[in-house]
Amino acid sequence: GAVVSQHPSWVICKSGTSVKIECRSLDFQATTMFWYRQFPKQSLMLMATSNEGSKATYEQGVEKDKFLINHASLTLSTLTVTSAHPEDSSFYICSAISGSSYEQYFGPGTRLTVT
Amino acid sequence: GENVEQHPSTLSVQEGDSAVIKCTYSDSASNYFPWYKQELGKGPQLIIDIRSNVGEKKDQRIAVTLNKTAKHFSLHITETQPEDSAVYFCAASGSVQFYFGTGTSLTVIP
Numbered sequence: 682g683a684v685v686s687q688h689p690s691w692v693i694c695k696s697g698t699s700v701k702i703e704c705r706s707l708d709f710q711a712t713t714m715f716w717y718r719q720f721p722k723q724s725l726m727l728m729a730t731s732n733e734g735s736k737a738t739y740e741q742g743v744e745k746d747k748f749l750i751n752h753a754s755l756t757l758s759t760l761t762v763t764s765a766h767p768e769d770s771s772f773y774i775c776s777a778i779s780g781s782s783y784e785q786y787f788g789p790g791t792r793l794t795v796t
Numbered sequence: 797g798e799n800v801e802q803h804p805s806t807l808s809v810q811e812g813d814s815a816v817i818k819c820t821y822s823d824s825a826s827n828y829f830p831w832y833k834q835e836l837g838k839g840p841q842l843i844i845d846i847r848s849n850v851g852e853k854k855d856q857r858i859a860v861t862l863n864k865t866a867k868h869f870s871l872h873i874t875e876t877q878p879e880d881s882a883v884y885f886c887a888a889s890g891s892v893q894f895y896f897g898t899g900t901s902l903t904v905i906p
Contacts, residue, residue, distance in 0.1 A: 687839075713892055724885060724898045725840070774839050778892065783828040783847070785887075785894055787839040 683709045685777050687788035694765055694795055701761045702791045704775030710755035711777035715785070716748070719772045731758050765795040798823040800888050802897025809876050810905050817900045819886035820868040826888040826895075829862060829869045834883045834899075843884075844871070876904045 684707040694700045704714060713732050717725040729745075731737040731752035739745045747769075749761040758777075762769055776787040799822040809815050819829075827848035832840035846853045846860045846869065853860050857876075862869040873880055881904045886897040 685839075715894075722899075722901075724896045727893070730893065776839075783830075783889065784842060784845065785830070785889075786842065787832070790837070790839040792837070 683707075683777070683779065683784070683786040685711075685775065685786045685788040687775055687791050689791060690789060691792040692794070694793070696766055696795055697764055699761055699763045700765055700793060701759055702773055702775075702793075704758045704760070704777070704788050706756045706777045706779070706786075709777075709779045711758070711779060712755065713778050714752055714758040715776045716750060716758070716760050717774045717776065719774060719790075721772075725774065728760075762793065765793070767795045769793065770795045798826055798888055798890070798895040800886060800895045800897045802886050802900060804900060805898065806901045806903075808903045808905060811876060811878060813876055815871075815873045815876055815880070815902055815904075817871045817884055817886070817902070818868060819870070819888075819897050820866075821888040821895070822867065823888070823890060824864075824867065825890040828889045829860070830887050830889075830894075831858075831860060831871045832885045832887065834885065836882075840885060873902075876902075878904050878906050880904050 686705045688703045716728045729737045729739045737750035752758040774790040776785045802819045830845035833843045834840045859872040884900045887894045
């Protein structure tokens, strides 16, 4: 199957700083990428959908100025958590689909801890 | 919008037994139903999927069935092994966006 990578796999940052998470499709071109947030023992919560070269579409309740998403190329999307606070600590997962394919492939996730 | 319900939330089976997880969906426009396995600290991994034009699909020990009329689909794992222990999520999609179930934590007891 298709491979999606995320970097870093875990990150610890201080409150008030910003952190960037990268999501890459390694062996296919991702026309659409998604960013999810997952709390312990819960399902995936969609944060935003991004298409290459256009602005991301954010889900209701997700602050677009706080969670900056950039889908600059067909293989890379980034999520920047700005002015992070402890409540932003979570497991962030990206996924990608290719063209008209139905299959959505997930990255391994990034554990963010804000101290 | 679409609403996906998943049952049970937890499931324990003896090694070698079968496990069945069920999901229901509400939107008749949904036509793609994947199942994901998520191990602790990792991202979800697609294990099997089914489209609305078929009723059943099998891949070795894993099978998925779909009843479009009743709007439900199920994951069947036979001859379970300890490495099958994980959280399993169903999803339904009629377009780009996926709607996920709440997950089932499966424990296979050796």
